[in-house]
Amino acid sequence: MKPKIHPEYHQVEVKCACGNTFTTGSTNREIKVDICSACHPFYTGKQKFVDAAGRVERFQKKFGGQYFAGKKGAPAAPGKA
Template sequence: MKKGIHPDNYRPVVFKDMSNDDMFISRSTIAAKDTIEIDGVTYPLVKLEITSSSHPFFTGKQKLVDTAGRVDKFMSRYGKHMQNKK
């Protein structure tokens, strides 16, 4: 590794998944505005929308999100064509 190009201020930081309230502690240099106390120790807190504990790829749980009826719209347009080909 080259000397002088990596930061020296690594410290323990809590990362919190806001979708399922899962937390883990890792070393990081990220700037955090919030803090949290765990086992009597105060850590910087970084709030995340999604982590490996809530991501469908890692959990195996898939969600089908149908926004504005896109699936129905597709079936109404192309469903007849697919039936005619059979």
Template sequence: MQQDKQPDYHPVVFRDRSAGYAFLTRSTATSDQTIEWDDGETYPVVDVEISSESHPFYTGKARTVDSEGRVARFERRYGTPEGTADEDATG
């Protein structure tokens, strides 16, 4: 493997502005901005719009699909098809 073909993989701080959260990880991302981290070292910082701290899926604020309500709404609108299991059980 050629060493000069590999990207520079280094510590980078990703900062989620909407959640006020930052985390240090290794990445190939670069930035002109820097930040002093808790360990006293200075690292490049990349601002992101959404992270696991602000994403609805990870925060538990994601909308759930109401599939039962959709079926009931369909049956109210178009009626139940003839020969369904409910009619056979009662008839």
């Protein structure tokens, strides 16, 4: 292995926009992040759930529930017996 080809790895303090700090190892001198586990909604339990049912209702309204209904009298797809 060649000497001095890898960057120096050292302990770095990570600083979040919320004010939280923690240490980790990195080749960078400093790390600044916008969101960390202390302020992210998923980890804090303040997560909002998106109304997925509204998307389904809009799809049903647009296609009238007939999108997946097959044609009546259409032959079945050939398959292995």
